[in-house]
Amino acid sequence: MELLINIDVDDLARGIAFYEQGLGLKLQRRLFDGTVAEMLGGNTPIYLLAKPAGTRPTSRSDTRRDYGRHWTPVHLDFVVANLEAAIERALEAGAEIEDWPQDFDWGRQATLSDPFGHGLCFVEWRGEGYGAVAG
Template identity: 80%
Template sequence: MELLINIDVDDLERGIGFYETGLGMRLARTLFDGTVAEMHGACAPVFLLAKPPGTFATTRSDSRRDYARHWTPVHLDFVVESLEPAIERALGAGAELEDWPRDFDWGRQAMLSDPFGHGLCFIEWKGDGYGANAER
């Protein structure tokens, strides 16, 4: 199975800039008449999809795209070598810090949002990371 991550953005160039500058990804190619940017640098490709605000999210829903901060049960976690420099880099590129770094037995985590309202976390592993809590 292959995993592809798709993220709606209202401004493709700004999205490319954030994911390059803020997260260290790189533009691999553009697709579909320049409306999709394929970004590399993570374990799975991230596709930024140019979708104007106010457009319908699906044909079966009245929900419309809104790029203000929103909550969804799905978000991206980016594992970083060092939390503070990653946070500063992302903030400098337009992210917002939503929760100060917290310490856990598996490592440290900071919660942010990208300039398009999508939640994301930075994780700095300690030891075996989540493996420290493995039950089987």
């Protein structure tokens, strides 16, 4: 199975800039008449989809896209080598910090949101990572 990650943004140029400057991804190509940006640099490609605020996400949906901070049970975790440096880079690019680094048996984690209201975490492994809590 192949995994693709799609992230709606209301401003594609700003999305590209954030994911390049804040997370170190690189624009690989633009697709669908320039409405989609393929971002590479992790194990899975991330596609930024230009979707205006206020539009319906599906034909059956009663809700509308809103790029203010929103909660969803799905978010992205980015494994980083240096948590503080990753946070600083993301904040400079427009992220907002939600929880400063916390320590766990498996490593450290900070939670942030991107400029489009999507939650994300930075994870810095310690030792075996999640292997330290397997069982």
